[in-house]
Amino acid sequence: MVAQQTVQGRRWPSLITYLSVVGFFAIFSTTISKNPVLPLFSSALGADEAMIGLIAAVSPAAGILFSFPVGVMADRIGPKRLLTASGLVFLSAPLLYLLVADPLWLVPVRFFHGLATAILGPVAAMIIYSRYPDRKGEMSGLYSSATLVGRTAAPLLGGIVLSAFAASTGLLPYRLVYLAAFLAAVPVLLLVLRIDAGQEAPPAAGGAVSLRSFGESLASxxxxxxxxxxxxxxxxxxxxxxxxxxxxxxxxxxxxxxxxxxxxxxxxxxxxxxxxxxxxxxxxxxxxxxxxxxxxxxxxxxxxxxxxxxxxxxxxxxxxxxxxxxxxxxxxxxxxxxxxxxxxxxxxxxxxxxxxxxxxxxxxxxxxxxxxxxxxxxxxxxxxxxxxxxxxxxxxxxxxxxxxxxxxxxx
Incomplete structure (x- = not known):
């Protein structure tokens, strides 16, 4: 059982507990936004097969492009601000789907949503590895298992919502799923804000982030x-x-x-x-x-x-x-x-x-x-x-x- 922290006589959940709950709700929110609703929503908006494939590929592209820059920034400015930024993206991105009436707009929306996990993944790992140097494998395993539970539960709930409102006209069933994604993201932001300076790893390198720092880190x-x-x-x-x-x-x-x-x-x-x-x-x-x-x-x-x-x-x-x-x-x-x-x-x-x-x-x-x-x-x-x-x-x-x-x- 994960130990709790005691602060002035009060017992607080440990850092790994906070991060695991964040990971569960964050991955639940992003997964319910794409599986199984995204291709169905795209098709309902009039997207053809090629467009649906493009929409599906955009979110992983954000991880490919931004995970490394995010890691460099975490070294320079510390992980807390980036963790908060990911919470803001998790919370705001589901609302953007509610505004989409043309499938083409799903491309930038999906890319923006992909930034959330592109930030959270490496930053959460960095915090865990820094805070638990002798238990990296065990604690990262706990965090990963929590995200897997969210990834598994999300399609089930998404499918239930779509089935329950299948008789509704228009885009209502899809919008309800994205509303559920928004509600799941609320605890993500609230919890990352509770991870104070005493709980996170401090900036390792310090200083401003520049193109030179990116190049040096990549070369290293x-x-x-x-x-x-x-x-x-x-x-x-x-x-x-x-x-x-x-x-x-x-x-x-x-x-x-x-x-x-x-x-x-x-x-x-x-x-x-x-x-x-x-x-x-x-x-x-x-x-x-x-x-x-x-x-x-x-x-x-x-x-x-x-x-x-x-x-x-x-x-x-x-x-x-x-x-x-x-x-x-x-x-x-x-x-x-x-x-x-x-x-x-x-x-x-x-x-x-x-x-x-x-x-x-x-x-x-x-x-x-x-x-x-x-x-x-x-x-x-x-x-x-x-x-x-x-x-x-x-x-x-x-x-x-x-x-x-x-x-x-x-x-």
Missing amino acids: FGKNRLLLSTALVEMATYFAFGIFETWLPLYLVAAGTPAYLIGLLFALQVLAIALSKPFFGAVSDRTGRRTQIVLGLLAVAACIAAVPLTAAAPVVTAVVVGFGLAISLVTVSTGAYVADIATRQELGASVGAFSSIMDIGHASGPLVAGIVIGSAGYAAGFFAPALLAVAVALLFVVAGRRERGGAVEGR
Whole structure:
């Protein structure tokens, strides 16, 4: 059980409790804004297939573009102001959907909304890593599990709202969903404002933010083999994850699997990730992260390569749950390992660059797999990310051996 802080005789929730609740409501708010409502809302506004695809791609692009600059800014000005800025975006963005009457306007709205998670992700990680230096894996696992619960609950409530008001005319059902997203964002802003200066990590580098500081931070990240190889691990993992969550349902439908069973499989996967992350994080804090990262990445490769071997329900269930556990094993360790490696002055920049590279993998996976599957079939489409994962695992091992004898080796 997470300890509470005592201030002048009063018991206050711990920082990780605040951040976990923030993460739950924040991710709930953003997820209910897109799944399943966004493509339906876009279509109702008159968007064609190409426009719907563009609208869906805009929000992840914000994470790719802004996670690194946000990390650099957090190093220079401290995370508190950026955390507050993300709370303001979470609160205001859902209201903008209520004003949209042309699908084209969803593009800037989605980009603006994407800024919220682009800020929150690296800043929350930076705060956790700074505040819990000896429990990075465990505490980041708790935070991640809280966001997963929000990500899982949001589509359920969104679907209920859309179904309950399906008989309504016009855009009322969609607007009610975005009103729910706004209400869920209210506690996000209220809670981030309660994280006072005594609870956050202070600015590490200080000074003004400039183009030169961005360039120096990026160059420093690129020169560090361990940082770069760890970021590639995260990219390869989310490359596989993006393919898995996009193309596995289509593969199973083509194999005759009922839709309800597919939904149950993914629910089990999310449950496996949410329950295992704090445990795997605590294990990595005690026993080291490198071996756990390599084993997890190889397990990712094995599970996704096994997908096209059979569509038998017991085997598919084992693969889906195993893939979730493998994702958990890798991702709860990689971010904490980056924090182990990074200097105190470059923690935010390193976490931000790491997040951007992860987003590139997650966004590009489904696209690359679509090209491969279209030309060579499902077996090749699922084997490609497995091959990439094995190659990156070998690269990660080699990078670590080259740095053997350094201060972080062995973690």
